[in-house]
Each structure stands twice: as C-alpha cells, then as structure tokens.
Amino acid sequence: MNIQDIRRDFPILNQEVNGHPLVYLDSSATSQKPIQVIETLEKYYKEINSNVHRGVHTLGTRATDAYEGSREKVRKYINAKSTQEVIFTRGTTTALNTVASSYAAANLKTGDEIVITYMEHHSNIIPWQQVARRTGAELKYIPLQEDGTISLEDVRATITDKTKIVSVMQVSNVLGVINPVKEIAEIAHANGAIMVVDAAQSAPHMKIDVQDLDCDFLAFSGHKMCGPTGIGVLYGKKKLLEKMEPIEFGGEMIDFVHLQESTWKELPWKFEAGTPIIAGAIGLGAAIDYLTAIGLENIAEHEHKLAAYALERMSAVPGMAIYGPMDPAKRVGVVTFNISDVHPHDVATVLDAEGIAVRAGHHCAQPLMRWLKVSATARASFYLYNTEEDIDKLVEGLVKTKEYFSDVF
Template structure:
C-alpha cells in the first residue's frame, strides 16, 4: 500500500516553496523527481568508485564494472527480459527508437514496405520513422483514434497489412492518458510478418512490464521518468533480432578486434554501446529499479488510479474546462491534459505556477495529435506515487481561482 504523505519525505526536492507556496509537482510525464536512495547511489559512485568500466583490472574499475553490469541485470528482471544480452543501455527512449530505425530499419525495410504508427505518438516515435520511410522509399501510415481518443482497433486491422514491416506504438499516451492493447497489436503485427516496436516511456514507471508477455520485439524507455537520472535509458530487443543488426555508433568498448581496414564487434549487448557509457546513470537507474520494485509496481498503478478517480470528477465539474482523452477514470493513467475556455495553456500554467503548482503546457512533443484534436496546445497535469489527494485539491482550487481571475480580475 502506498503512503504518499510518508513517501514524499524521501524526495528532497519536494520540500520547498515556489512563489511562496508549497511545491505541488505535477509534471511527472516530463520527468520525475529522485528519491534520496537514488541520489545517494549516484553520489557514492562519484565519491568511491569512479572509474571506467570493462577496461581496467584495478579495484575501482572492477567495482564500477560490477555495479554497471549488476544494474543491467536489475533492469532485465524489472522488465522480464529473457537475458541481459537483450538489455542495451542508451541515452533514453529517443535514442532507443532511433537505434531501431537506423539499424533494424535500414537493414530490413525495403522500398514499398509500410511503417505503421498512430496519431497519438510522441515526436520521438514519429520522426525516426518519417526519416526511415524517406530513406527507404517506404510508406508511413497512421492508425486513427476513436472519439474518446483511444486507438481504433478496426482501423489498426486495416492499416496493418502484409506490406507492413514495422508497427511502432506508444504503450501509454503522454497526452491522452491511454494505455494501448500492446499484446493484441503485437499479434496483429506478427500475423502480417511485421515487428512491433514499443515506446514504453510513459508506461514503465507506472505499471509492471513483462516484455515477454507483451511479445514485443523492441521496447524503449527512459530512466528519468522512473526516478532515475537523466541521460540514461534502455532498449530491449529480442536476441534473434539484435544479432542480425549492425551497431550505428563505433569506437571503443563495442569492438572485439581492430585491424587497419576492418574490425569485428563484441557480442551482445556491448556491440551497441560504443564509447564510455553513462556509468553513474546506469548504476543509479539500477537503484531506481530497486526503489520502484520495493514499492511494488502494482501498488503504484493502483494508487495512481485512486488519485485519478479522486481528481477527475472534480476537474470535470469545472465549467469551461475541457479534458482530453477518456472521461472514464478506469480508462486512463495519471496523465490529464486540459484547456480552460478562452485561456492559452501557457497562461494557465503560469497562473498555476504562481500558486506553486508545476504543470506542463504546450504541444507535449505530440503536434500531430494536437492537430488531430484541433487544438494548438494544452495544459497537462501528470501524477506519480508521491502526489497526494491534497495535491489534487490544490490543483482544482488553483484552476478555479485562475478561471475567476481571468474572468473577473479577482481571486
């Protein structure tokens, strides 16, 4: 059971005032805060074990290497990959998706093939496929959405054909708060001979992930959205596919033997990890995995659902507030995008910031989705397990006060 009031004391950054008000941090879909346990591990590495990995035989190098590879094993267990060879450390979700597009895509997508994505994708899961389609003269196709913003599975069955080489979809939307039926989509893709690439940036921090049960071929996520540091992420790939792929970055660490005119690569996973990796980031990501595992991903998911059930009806009761995505709290995550009639989202976010409440405003790196919704931007509140019902009340009260101020000039 999650006790958010106690847990928030483990996050030093939350104990501060912003604009003379206690901070309410509701921008968790952009990045999450870090518990002291993760900060301590990061600090300890630089104070005691700072050395390069895989290269040295001295004690510090051996300690750093052990901690780095131990973190890989923690991630493997966390996402239920079959083996650590399938866990590649990256800079984040964006890097992972680009690696798949550049390595797998360039090798296996042919002229006339199809790449299928959806209108709800983050730019990181759009632009790599746009570029791949251009390079290979392939066709990029989009799965439509239903009126409430969920993926239209009937349209998915039309868009995914025997010409489809890649299906790339978000597990959870960073705007609409929707969880997509990845396993069903994977079966659809595989029945047509396509591979399934999953953007797991918005799901991995909030629910238990089993890549084998999902039967996805690739799965990418970021550390900074799950209590870990920035600049570290993971790409999972099935060994059979990774073995067929060439690295796209070359240099130290990833080589087996270098001759004057040719070189050979290390075995998985290291053949993809050129140069000195983000050692501290990987080790601290391992600490974040420990932290989330101790809390329990099912407990986190249930608690966030409880928050949504509490706050969504209160937001829906505000006249002139439009909420995007499903209106049923059972059908959404803790991401709630909204607009107030007559106000630009940036003005709303600025007004909320004056009350100490941090939300995101803009296109959320999802411009095709907002175009599809026929809005230029939205404000977005996104919750995590250290948020409380008191935070929810502060948000609702601040939105109501913002509405009153812009309508009548008083609070």
C-alpha cells in the same frame, strides 16, 4: 503504500515555490528522485568512480560490477530472457532512433509499410519519417476513436501484409490512455511485421513483461521513473539484435580492429560505444530497486485513484475541456486539459504563481494536437508521491485562473 513515507524520500518536495508549498504535477516530463537514488549517485562518485570493462584494478572491478548489476535489474524489471537483450542508451529517443537507423534502414524497401498512431510522441514519429524517406517505405497511421483510444478493428484495417514495422506507445503522454500493445503485437506478427513499443510513459507506472507482450523492441527512459537523466534502455529480441549493425563506432564496442576493417563485440556491448553512462545506469538500478520495493501494482492502483479523483474534481470547473477517456481504468495518472478562452501557457503561469507545476504546450505531439483541433494544452501528471490534496490545490488554482481571466476580459 504509505504516501507520507514515500513523500519523505523526495527532498525536492520539501520546498516553497513563489511563497507556496511545491505541488509537482509534471512527472510525465520528468519524475523527481528519491534520496535512495541521489545517495547511490553520490556513493558512485565518492567511492567507486572508474571506467568499466577496462581496468583490472579494484575500482574498475567495482564500477563494472555495479554497472552490469544494473543491467540485470533492468532485465528482471521487464522480464527479458537475457541481459544480452538489454542495451543502455541515453533515453527513449536514442533507443527508438537505434531501431529505425539500424534495423529499419537495413530491412525496409519501397512498397513496405511502417504503421504508428496519431498519438505518438515526436520521438516515435520523426525517426520513422526519416527512414521512410530513405528507403521508400510508406508511413501509415492507425486512426483514433473519439475519446482518443485505439480500436483493434482499426488496427486490423491499417496493418497489411506489406507492413514491416508497427511502433506504438504503450501509454500516451497526452491522453494518458493505455494502449493494447499485446493485442497489436499479435496482429503485427500475424502479418509478418515486428512490434516496437515506446514504454517511456508506462515503465514508470505499471509492470512490464516483454515476453508476455511479445514485443520485438521496447524503449524507455530512466528520468521518468525516479532515475537520473541521460540514461535509458533499448530492449530487443536477441535474434534481431544479433543481425543488426551498430550505429555508433569507437572504443569498447569492438572485438578486433585492423587497418581496413573491424569486428564487433557480442551483445549488448556492440551497441554501447565509448565510455557508457556509468553513473546513470547505476542510478537507474537504484530507481528500479526503489520502485520494485514499493510494488508496481501499488503504484498503478494509487495513480488510478488519483486519476479518478482528478477527473471528477476537474470536470466541475466551468469551461473545462479534458482530453482522452473519462474512464480512469483506461488511463494512467495524466490529465490533459484546456480552460475556455485561456491559453494553456497562461494557465501554467498562474498555477506556477501558486506553487503548482504543470506542463503547457504541444507535449512533443503536434499531430495529436491537430487531431484534437487545438494548438496546445495544459497537462497535470501524477506519480507515486502525489496526493488528493495536490489535486485539490490544482483545482483551486484552476478556479483562480478562470476567475482572474474572467475579470481581465
């Protein structure tokens, strides 16, 4: 992959921030969008804007074809068996809440167990807390190793024959660690549990095959993978989705409505009430086309190189604490860190003055922050448009930050 050609596809990168060329290192929060996605959205609104699945007029047919065409692109992207297993949602959060509110609420009872990890995003913690409270199930946590990785021995020790749901992120948004979700799914299934995968941080960066993973549900967001905001995907095995009740009701998800009762459409539409996120889904399809043309294997290789380079360069900064495994093969392009005696918000503020965008805070992972024994961290996250020069500028900014606060205090 030619990184300079790729960078030319992202017009937002061609600007200055606070008098410096923009260095965008916050793709784990949201990725930038290539011109191909932007033009697809523009074309939809200019040329085919219409509701889907309703009118028989030309614009309605074009919009429906584009919308359902994107569903097929998602199916191929994750290797689902059928488009009936691909549900469009507002994002990972909505997808995980759907599983918790529909499947889990109907299938859990007192004494059952839900198993997650300490590294989960709040979107993969709070829905399970809520359903556990309503059903009487127990929420359990797989412990982490010293470097933030998961041991399969600990997985086997935590999951029991009482476990009904295991939900784990494939990649940590804080530690960058790649979790062995395929092996965890095998352990879950051996104990009679289903496996839910939060793929928000993996779908943009690596090839996903839901049949190979043998996960029962998988969720991800479009805006982290070069697509628009407000669109995401819930994959579910057809046999499970067919038994689940929708959690939103209204137009388009119905088959027949009578005065006292109604029936639902077949999959996937019974879970897509109301006017769907048409432009977002079409834009996500364009993002998938873009990433597929570059190659997920090439993107993953590029990010591993950037992670290795960043770990080497950043480790040399005095007072630097880096969280997660130091082996770049075990992580994606995410490096979360702190500088001694400098609050991460101050780090991010000084870096922003240099035109460098990083994230600072608890990253929607407060249980993990407590496990790390910190209140907050700074995070640099890389994507296909980042370069080693971006990391060099980050390191220069970190050195300036350290020197500035050393002089102040």
